[in-house]
Amino acid sequence: MSLIDIADSATHPDLVRVAECYDKLAGDRLMPLRADFNPGRFRWMVGRMYLIDVLDGGADYRFRLWGDFLQVVYGLDLTGRRLSEMEAQGLLGTLRPHYDDIVAAKAVRFHPGAAVWPNGACIQYQRLMLPFTDDEGRVSLILGAVASTVPNEDL
Numbered sequence: 789m790s791l792i793d794i795a796d797s798a799t800h801p802d803l804v805r806v807a808e809c810y811d812k813l814a815g816d817r818l819m820p821l822r823a824d825f826n827p828g829r830f831r832w833m834v835g836r837m838y839l840i841d842v843l844d845g846g847a848d849y850r851f852r853l854w855g856d857f858l859q860v861v862y863g864l865d866l867t868g869r870r871l872s873e874m875e876a877q878g879l880l881g882t883l884r885p886h887y888d889d890i891v892a893a894k895a896v897r898f899h900p901g902a903a904v905w906p907n908g909a910c911i912q913y914q915r916l917m918l919p920f921t922d923d924e925g926r927v928s929l930i931l932g933a934v935a936s937t938v939p940n941e942d943l
Contacts, residue, residue, distance in 0.1 A: 799898070800935035803916045806833060807896070810918045810931075818894060822920040822929045833933050838866075840930040846891040848872045849884075849930075857934050861903045861913070890919050891927045911938045 799807075809829055813820035830837060839852040851866040859865050866874065871887070874880040890897055897917045904910045913936040920929040 799916075800914050800937075802833060802836070802935045803898075803914055803933055806830060806916055806918070806933045810896075819918075819927075820920050822922055825920050825929060825931065830931075830933070836934045838932040838934075840887065840932065842887070842891055842926075842928050842930065843870075845926060846888055849887050852929075855934070857936070886917065887930060890917055890930055894919055894921070894927055911936055
């Protein structure tokens with residue numbers, strides 16, 4: 789999905805705004821540099837974003853930041869943890885293909901999803917993942933932004 793498709797679809801307005809900011813950061817490049825990332829540019833998404841360091845070209849991933857929304861949905865704070873560590877514990881096994889795809893394709897990805905709690909409560913959410921590169925053009929950071937019609941405090 790391209791950034792144009794995101795703006796033309798039924799995407800949450802906060803994610804459209806993230807995509808627009810990302811596009812401005814990229815300028816005439818395929819994607820912005822990691823050095824271009826500044827959390828202050830995405831202030832309205834604090835609590836609903838996550839940052840993933842791409843390690844060794846995608847051999848592993850480290851969750852640099854894991855926002856409040858995701859802490860509630862997943863029931864844990866992954867900040868500072870590696871994906872390989874979580875996989876070894878039998879957790880988050882479905883995430884690696886998403887991250888590997890972003891690294892290989894050097895492309896933005898959009899995924900709708902749902903969170904279902906043991907009591908049957910369910911919320912729909914949308915996830916936008918945006919790659920940033922190092923000076924050599926390799927994806928070194930993935931910014932994830934999540935939006936739902938349900939506010940964090942109501943989760």
